[in-house]
Amino acid sequence: MRPGIDPTLYTYWRCQECGVISLQPLDDWSERSRHYTSTYRGYYRREIESSLLQRLSMAYGLQKRLRLVERFVAGGRLVDIGCGGGDFVNWSTDRPYWTVFGLERVPAMAAVAAQVASGVVTLGDALHLPFAENSLDAVLLWTVIEHLDAPLQGIRECLHALRPGGVLLIRTLNSEGWGKHLFGPHWLGFDAPRITTLFSPTTLQLAVERCGADVIHIGAHFHDFYPYLWCINNICRQHWPAGVCDRLDRALASLPVRLLLQPFLMMQTATGKNSFFVLAAHKRL
Numbered sequence: 001m002r003p004g005i006d007p008t009l010y011t012y013w014r015c016q017e018c019g020v021i022s023l024q025p026l027d028d029w030s031e032r033s034r035h036y037t038s039t040y041r042g043y044y045r046r047e048i049e050s051s052l053l054q055r056l057s058m059a060y061g062l063q064k065r066l067r068l069v070e071r072f073v074a075g076g077r078l079v080d081i082g083c084g085g086g087d088f089v090n091w092s093t094d095r096p097y098w099t100v101f102g103l104e105r106v107p108a109m110a111a112v113a114a115q116v117a118s119g120v121v122t123l124g125d126a127l128h129l130p131f132a133e134n135s136l137d138a139v140l141l142w143t144v145i146e147h148l149d150a151p152l153q154g155i156r157e158c159l160h161a162l163r164p165g166g167v168l169l170i171r172t173l174n175s176e177g178w179g180k181h182l183f184g185p186h187w188l189g190f191d192a193p194r195i196t197t198l199f200s201p202t203t204l205q206l207a208v209e210r211c212g213a214d215v216i217h218i219g220a221h222f223h224d225f226y227p228y229l230w231c232i233n234n235i236c237r238q239h240w241p242a243g244v245c246d247r248l249d250r251a252l253a254s255l256p257v258r259l260l261l262q263p264f265l266m267m268q269t270a271t272g273k274n275s276f277f278v279l280a281a282h283k284r285l
């Protein structure tokens with residue numbers, strides 16, 4: 001559990017039948033939304049990041065995400081659901097072949113995103129998409145599905161808006177990654193009440209196929225460096241003031257530490273046991 005949250009209030013349960021891990025109790029969005037402040041780590045933005053190394057790393061991640069989309073669909077209308085501060089929308093909005101939209105359900109972040117990518121960001125959530133049936137070529141749920149009240153309903157809503165043959169790209173936490181075993185209760189996936197649902201590649205594939213799409217790809221793609229920093233920060237904050245932890249965070253994010261860990265991270269990515277995985281699916285024709 002995250003520092004500052006009473007661990008006796010929440011429990012993550014694994015379903016005996018399907019293997020999906022769910023948070024109980026699941027508070028209303030009005031309660032949970034209070035935990036999405038602009039300092040939430042999931043909302044870190046490239047533009048206001050002070051470290052050059054981190055900015056470059058984030059730019060690399062955005063470019064990699066766009067390339068990944070383009071492996072499966074050449075262009076068209078793309079929506080980034082849960083776009084946060086709009087980093088990806090801003091990154092991809094003036095590319096040829098793409099018309100990009102962003103959707104964000106936290107008003108403060110939607111406002112930030114609207115500033116960096118004006119005219120294409122809407123306040124709204126994955127369960128009620130403001131797009132017509134069959135009107136999109138690609139939908140991104142990038143570290144979003146684990147936050148939804150009803151993940152399957154979210155997948156169905158995305159598929160409804162996608163054209164047949166369009167691509168749904170989901171990046172989410174891996175409940176079978178090494179990070180969960182390594183960090184136990186301090187793993188970034190056990191982040192109540194924000195994280196409601198934890199999938200593995202197997203359980204998400206089952207869910208997506210049940211909703212009417214064909215899974216065409218599953219991969220790790222992004223090394224676990226920042227997820228691990230997040231976990232270490234969680235542990236640090238149990239014992240030390242936030243300022244000390246943030247200084248440690250910056251020290252660990254340095255190039256030498258990164259290079260030192262690189263062989264381990266590459267090996268982990270090769271085995272697909274990262275804290276996050278990416279799944280791509282085609283809406284059935």
Ligand SMILES: [Zn+2]
Nearest residue numbers: 015017018019
């Ligand atoms: Zn189940």
